[in-house]
Amino acid sequence: MMISDGFGPSGETMARVFANKAQLQPLDYQLRGASITYSTSNLVTDSAAGATCFSCALKTYNGAIGVTDSQPPEACATVLEAAAAAGMATGVVVTSRVTHATPAAFTAHVPDREMEPTIAEQQITQKIDLLFGGGRCEFQPQSVAGSCRADEKDVMSEARDAGFSVITDVAGLRSATTASLPLIGLFAQSHMAFELDRVPADQPSLDEMVAKALELLSALPKAATHGMFLMIEGSRIDHAGHNNDAAAHVYETLQFQQAFSQAVEYARGHGNTVVVSTSDHETGGLTLARTKPVLGRDTYPYVWYPKVLARANHSAEYLAHELQANASMSLVDTVVVNYGIEPTPAELATLEAARINGTTPLTYALSEFISYHANVGWTTHGHTGEDVNLYLYGPGTEAMYGVHQNSDIGAFLASKLKLDLAALTPEIRRKFPPIPMPPTARSEHAVHD
Ligand SMILES: [Zn+2]
Known part of the structure; x- marks a missing residue:
């Protein structure tokens, strides 16, 4: 599953013309339909509700991370959790903080996306083989300079105690082997750099992280016997959209295209593999x-x-x-x-x-x-409510051609992986009981990333 956060049809045209107007880009070849993006609370979704559609196969309210639109909000089993429970190899690769809304919706259950410190604590209890992105600050005690936490919890060392290897630089990524799994890679203090600003010696590209993730996950024996699920997000197309920065936007998009191309190549070489790529919403009104x-x-x-x-x-x-x-x-x-x-x-x-x-x-x-x-x-520094493109590759994807509700995409993922999310949900609710909505939670009509 690939998510191009905040990426709409105009973004595709802009990046293609920027690269070469006469030549199709990797996503262009696989355009098969569109996703309808509204959430239960807003006609314009945020990334938390948007990603929960894909992870739990249900629409929920803006701000919801892997929880239902109910009182109180209750955890819903995610495709990643169900895949892990079924013995599959699982991974998440993003360019935002790993605790940010989209990756969180696959790996955590909280009523409000702002609860990133709690999200980090939940993530290290998951049976996930690898988690790559930025966001060291949510894993460091507040006494460490640059920490985002308001407590002394050292989630990085708790992750090590829980059996994870933790790496923080490019060298660590390059030298990682299957012996390093389960592996958490936190390559930036907060979000990773925009591709336009990235210093290759300091941070890996999305493409490089995806290559490593595919290499490591596919080498696990369980990937051969049970299969695998990998969620990849081009997180910062959205941030370029929020800033209305057209230059940063094209470089983020082209990097995502490379990662997509790599995922399709992998699927081509591994028979029964499906690649689904879509956006949670458009950002900026480009x-x-x-x-x-x-x-x-x-x-x-x-x-x-x-x-x-x-x-x-x-x-x-x-x-x-x-x-x-x-x-x-x-x-x-x-x-x-x-x-x-x-x-x-x-x-x-x-x-x-x-x-x-x-x-x-x-x-x-x-x-x-x-x-x-x-x-x-640009029309806004926030999100927009238009449909977004749906790109598909692999056997059985014909079922998703055309226009679909965003939550149908999550249901499609579960069905392709033969996972029963509803059957797993009671167990997930025991593990992640309801958390009261924090008083600081922004209203459902507030602006969210
Ligand atoms: Zn956003």
Whole structure:
């Protein structure tokens, strides 16, 4: 199962044209349908409800991590848990924190996605063979610099006590063997770097993590006898969408395409293997072309400029952090060096004002700068409610051609793996009894990632 978080049809077009407009991308070849994304609480879903559709095969409320929309919310057995219980090899590979909504929905059961410290504690009780991504901060006691926890729990050492190997760098990933399993790889303090910013010596790419995951899981004897389930998420397409950063977006998407291509190649070589790839929702309301005021009048140019995106050396988020951390760093020089465009006095004034307002306003302003010059439009810094593409490869996937509810995709996964989620749910509820909704939980109408 592959999830391109926050990736809509326009994102596919943007990345394809950016790479080569005349050539189809790996996902293009497997486009078979669409997924309807609304949740029980909102017409615009968040990633928690979106991923629980795939993991538990049911729609639930925004913010729900592997729990039902009931009072109180109750745990629902996930495809990953059922696969592990059936003796299969299981894994999760993401580029967000591993405790973030999408991976959490397969590996934890909490009423609110913000409960990431609890999610980390639950994950190390799971029978999972590998878990790769970012998010060391949720596994470190609060006394460690950069920890995200409000307690002294050392979940990393608890994971080791529970039998996991824990690695934190590229060298650890490259040298991992089946003897290292079960294995937790936490390659960044929080989310992993955008592909556009990634330093290969510091962090592996999604593609590299997927290669290792397939190598290790497929080498396990249980994979041959019982099969395997691997969830892969291109987590940060969503974050580029939230920032409205078209440059970061195309690089995240192209990286996801490579990982998808690899998954399809694996399936091609392993007979009875199915690859399902879809998004939980679209993020940003991306459009290719936008209204442009020229001398006080609106114009509607029928064009957008992929070459402008190709000039970007870093994501807007990275540049904003650098600029905020170094007060003496020149904004205009940074823009010229990293985007290859000389800002007008008015543009520079907007960027300077955003810099005073903080890192997020500056991230948004830099994203707007490059998107404007590329003539790429956005409607929101949140999610949108449109359908998303459904990509399928493998035997029996014809059953899912066409348009389907997102929860039907979870049901399809369970049926292909011959798993009975309902039968396992009572046991999962005993292991993960209901947790009261925390008072800090954001309302169901709040903005979620
Ligand atoms: Zn999001």
